[in-house]
Amino acid sequence: MDIALNNFTPRAAQVVALAKKEAVRKKNGFIGPEYLLLGLIKLDEGAACQMLRKMGVNLEAAHALLEEMISSRPVGEAYLDNPIYTPRTKKVFALAGKEAMLLNQTYTGTEHILLALIKEGDSGACKVLKQLGVELENIREELRKFLDPSYKGVTAAHVAEILQQEISFEGQAGKVQVKLGDLKCISMQLASGHSINVEPKVVACLVALSRGKGIVSSSALLTLLDSLEAPEETK
Template sequence: MFERFTDRARDAVKGAQVEARALHHRYIGTEHLLLALLGESGGLAGTVLRDAGVFPEQVRADILAARRDPLGMADAEALRAIGIDLDAVREKVEETFGEGALEASPTLPLRRRGLFRRVPAPAAPSPGHIPFSPRAKKVLELALREALHLKHKHIGTEHILLGLIREGEGLAAMVLTNAGLRLEDLRRHVLDALARAA
């Protein structure tokens, strides 16, 4: 599939890996793809996002906030109201089990363990490889579908952005909607920009 990617789209996929490493994440998610699209090689997608008021600094801050508070603002506030300090819970868990103990790996399936059932621990990813989350893989598949639908022979950054929008449920979509954007409007802006560029 990557042979159909433009150089900028390939750079964006590589940039997503760089973003995941910079944030010390163990996987490449939709949020890392979004950050990469906002980078230098973001091409048409980066232009559309910046024109819509989306900037990497704010996206990065929103990603970090979402990972610190995965329950969501309303749930976290409800727990605080009954006296549960989530930061204290996180500190205690990480003190006991190590930093990042509460972070689930989206690529590793949960397995039951029991007295008579021993399951070997999954192999850790190699130091050079960071796996894509299932949602990020879906975004790249949807980028291909968007390119085919538009009868384009290549997959560019604009198609990756259309894939992010179409997937619509990952952290990237959440960050975009929390920034006040409607995904349908953003999709229309991408298609308009493609029409102007043609």
């Protein structure tokens, strides 16, 4: 098995095997992210499918949309006997590993693959989920709740409290650290048990984005930090 998949659970490995099998069946030499979603649906086991059903996703409709999408695309004839992963699929594998790491887990399961498909954002798989009315951030939240029953997000009241102090970098925060220059940062405890350094203005922005609901999810925080660049004055 590909070294990148060493930590995959048996079900996650089955998803990858099914994705390859479907690519061969479709006479396609390339395995794109849509084949991974198709593999998830065909397996119909594990956390990913449980959460999709809980979100009200019609897996049969998703399957039909994926079949239609795949059938309309050109094939890679040079690799028909042994389909290869597309760059986006390789990115999904990397993101799945990262999602597992952020959740302090040593394995990569079907739930992490689903999170990665969502986070990748540009693939046909993600477009199918959107077409079915899936709010991608919401499904990420449901998956995080599924993996961590104690998950409650970060409340505005907690933010107000920690803004009064500066706490040193600790735990596994380095795994999700972003470049914030020399600005003083605060440390925010995530539901997964990790700590992450957050510039106070970023936290204030997240609180504002909560639109008065008084809660900001840790995944929303991570999503923002993933795309955040250091402020001009710190460069």
